[in-house]
Amino acid sequence: MSSLDELVGAVEGLRAARGRVVVGVSGFGGAGKTTLVRALLSAVDGSARIRGDDFLDPERSKHRSVDWDGVDRSRLLEEVIVPFRAGRASAYRPTDWVTGGLGDPHPVPDAAVLIVDSVGLFHPELDGAFDLAVWVDCELAVATARGKARDRADGNDHDRLWDEVWMPNDRDFAERFDPRSAADLVYRADAH
16 A cells, blocks of 8 residues: 555656656545545645546446446547647546536646546556556445445435446446556555
């Protein structure tokens, strides 16, 4: 297990060697990805975040799939990662959760370190997309309970989706792709 300091050191080392760095942070829904990303953003100068929720399809993310097909990985790669790596100014169209379509273009941040966080991120479609892949380790049942509690605190009752779609999607994705083993570093949020 890696500490926050070790993660920061790994990111800084990659930035010194490569200049521009793309960090992928994944884990089960409710595992603590956002909390870790916020800590990294505070600790790593010149870093910016791309939210995985901006690349979820509002309808497909409400349906069962063994590969989290609600995550639009090809759009993430084409609109964000490829142009960022090339140092080209570009824009991406985040999901508009009200209309169910794509929103107005947002510029990809001009940063030295781009941190992308999402469920279903360590998938063959994104092989080689990340300079550093970080898995936020948490038992699936614990992550699901956290996610449900977070949603309820935000005034959203998504318990049925958690039980019937999101938790099974996480479980099936983990069994099929073993994202924990695909990660370069494993971070356990509740151990720090």
